[in-house]
Amino acid sequence: MEFDKSFIRKLVKQDREAQMTFYKQLSPKMYGICLRFASDRDDANDILQEGFIRVFRHLKDFRGEGSLEGWVRRTIVNTAINLYKKRIKKGIAADINTYENSIVEKPLIVEQLSANELLELVKELPQGYRTIFNLSVIDGYTHKEIGIKLNISENTSKSQLSRARTALQKKLKSIKDRENIE
Amino acid sequence: MNKDHEHIEQILREQLADFATTPPDSVWEGIERGLDKPVFFPWPYRIAAAIVAAVVIMGTLWYFNPGQSENLEMVSEQINDVNPAAPALADEPQTTVGQSDAAETAVTVGTTANESSETVVVTELSKEMSPKQSEQFQTETNVSTPSNEKLTQTTTIAKDNTTQLVFQHNMRQAFSLQELETRPSSLSTDFMQFWMKQNNSLDYRTNNTLLPPAALPQTESNTQISNNTWKLALLVSPEFPLKQYDSITLSTAYTLSVEPSFYFKKHWFVRSGLGFSFNKDDGFAQLDMTRNEMMGTYEDVYDVTFDTIDGNVIPTYHTQTTEIWDSVRHNGLVGVTNRYQYLQLPVLIGYHFGINKFEFSIYGGTAFNFQIAKQIDDVSKHTPQATIHRYQNTLPDRASMHTQLWLGAGVEYRLGHRFSITAEPNFRYQLSPLYSDSDFKQSNHMFAVRFGCIYQLSNKR
Numbered sequence: 001m002e003f004d005k006s007f008i009r010k011l012v013k014q015d016r017e018a019q020m021t022f023y024k025q026l027s028p029k030m031y032g033i034c035l036r037f038a039s040d041r042d043d044a045n046d047i048l049q050e051g052f053i054r055v056f057r058h059l060k061d062f063r064g065e066g067s068l069e070g071w072v073r074r075t076i077v078n079t080a081i082n083l084y085k086k087r088i089k090k091g092i093a094a095d096i097n098t099y100e101n102s103i104v105e106k107p108l109i110v111e112q113l114s115a116n117e118l119l120e121l122v123k124e125l126p127q128g129y130r131t132i133f134n135l136s137v138i139d140g141y142t143h144k145e146i147g148i149k150l151n152i153s154e155n156t157s158k159s160q161l162s163r164a165r166t167a168l169q170k171k172l173k174s175i176k177d178r179e180n181i182e
Numbered sequence: 183m184n185k186d187h188e189h190i191e192q193i194l195r196e197q198l199a200d201f202a203t204t205p206p207d208s209v210w211e212g213i214e215r216g217l218d219k220p221v222f223f224p225w226p227y228r229i230a231a232a233i234v235a236a237v238v239i240m241g242t243l244w245y246f247n248p249g250q251s252e253n254l255e256m257v258s259e260q261i262n263d264v265n266p267a268a269p270a271l272a273d274e275p276q277t278t279v280g281q282s283d284a285a286e287t288a289v290t291v292g293t294t295a296n297e298s299s300e301t302v303v304v305t306e307l308s309k310e311m312s313p314k315q316s317e318q319f320q321t322e323t324n325v326s327t328p329s330n331e332k333l334t335q336t337t338t339i340a341k342d343n344t345t346q347l348v349f350q351h352n353m354r355q356a357f358s359l360q361e362l363e364t365r366p367s368s369l370s371t372d373f374m375q376f377w378m379k380q381n382n383s384l385d386y387r388t389n390n391t392l393l394p395p396a397a398l399p400q401t402e403s404n405t406q407i408s409n410n411t412w413k414l415a416l417l418v419s420p421e422f423p424l425k426q427y428d429s430i431t432l433s434t435a436y437t438l439s440v441e442p443s444f445y446f447k448k449h450w451f452v453r454s455g456l457g458f459s460f461n462k463d464d465g466f467a468q469l470d471m472t473r474n475e476m477m478g479t480y481e482d483v484y485d486v487t488f489d490t491i492d493g494n495v496i497p498t499y500h501t502q503t504t505e506i507w508d509s510v511r512h513n514g515l516v517g518v519t520n521r522y523q524y525l526q527l528p529v530l531i532g533y534h535f536g537i538n539k540f541e542f543s544i545y546g547g548t549a550f551n552f553q554i555a556k557q558i559d560d561v562s563k564h565t566p567q568a569t570i571h572r573y574q575n576t577l578p579d580r581a582s583m584h585t586q587l588w589l590g591a592g593v594e595y596r597l598g599h600r601f602s603i604t605a606e607p608n609f610r611y612q613l614s615p616l617y618s619d620s621d622f623k624q625s626n627h628m629f630a631v632r633f634g635c636i637y638q639l640s641n642k643r
Contacts, residue, residue, distance in 0.1 A: 016214075016217075019217070023210060023213065027205050027209070028202035028203055028204050028205070031203055031204070031205040032201035032202045032203055035201075035203070036198060036201070044205075045205065045206065045208065045209050048205055049209050049212040049213050052209075052213050053213055056213070113197075115197040115201050118197050119198060122194070137194060137195060138194065138198050138199055165191075168190065
């Protein structure tokens, strides 16, 4: 999605109408990102709200490198990460070491799940796993980049991703088992 | 296993990377509220910003206002001092006063009544314009001018049917130097541009290109407060007594005053105003009184009981602490403090001169002090339980009115176009006694330092 310079100038000048238009165009996609990172809808709403406030306040810092949508996307992701960090500090963030490795059978069910169901799957992951999983698998960040963002080592990022995958597979297996029973 | 992971992740990526869903309306409302909230910076940054802003403002005022009146005053001064070498011209009828169709304001040289000054200045200017220059002027500005000979005899430089060129003497009133620079149309634009080019300068402040340098006699100082200027001073002054009496300690008095000044005849000023003065005298009072005072305590036995222990009778005395009070007569001296408030009315005349941004002055005059309130220390208030037999405050009462002779000097530093700060040490000699008591009529004197700020009001002709 591209925006012309005059529109961006209006946004920088804090034109409320332009801001609303901008929000309406980008918010659905950004909300999808927030839902992936958040534990629940309230958190997702907070991330989206805080993210867009930061977007509008710091739009003047956008240097035109890359697309504006990509810049907004990164801002939203950073907002989600900041929320996660705050939760860690407060001790609210879910422990990321609680899942054990387990042997999982090959899942065939994932193709049958809708986007919403997959989203619910991801949301059920513990927050730490979910954050790293989203950053790595969905948003395409390298482990080095994730390490910098979350103040963790590259190896920690890798190990957490591995555990996230295991947890996800476990959930898929449980879905499959339920369906078999039914 | 890895392939399973990749497969799952690929599907997740495909499904979720661009997953979009509409957020609730409450999110946008929250965004609007967040954007409407003012952004506050932490207080250290605010303080730093305030300090930086203050420094920038003061620096800007200082940089852009270094003695604006310099050249204006020089102009007016020089006009007055120009050699009146063309008396014949003064006899010519002058029609240059008044507004032209083209110029925005009327400008006259000297005072409106002084036509010869107007004539002389123009003559000087025209003398400086050589035939070559006048021809050049005519060529460049396309304004017709008489021949050089006629130039020396006429009163206008740029002559056409609609424009007449004159100069306003008291330019401070009309407009500041900055205004001159921004309103060139108030003078003949053609002439101004011509002179600027001739003098190769656009900076009036440093090169004084309003008039040719040769036409300008030198003056010692080039910062003068122009005539008929009003200033308003707000001053605080501690007054230190230089002489004490045997039984009186005169404390430092403090005065807060508002004083307008009127500047005239180039170097002179008169100042008056109103001040509120707070004075204090410390001394002693003779006091003869009787007062109940506690002398001490003792344990008073109010009961005795007896107990038998091992066949022995042991008394137990029950006591209570009892205070002993007695009336005591005191006859001696106590410290007292008398306080006075005066309305101060100075009438001063002074002489001033300036160098760059400093104005120096000396002044003298009389200050009248009228007592408006006093608080005489009453010891009985400090001793409510006593019987006062005799009380005599030995401190003499201050006179309801006294007069001082002031001789002082002042240094004023201009911070901006109208605002300056000042410090004025002055010596004050009592012309009338400070105390009404005949035993304390010897003369006294004080030293005071007045600090404050001065605001220049507009000029008046």
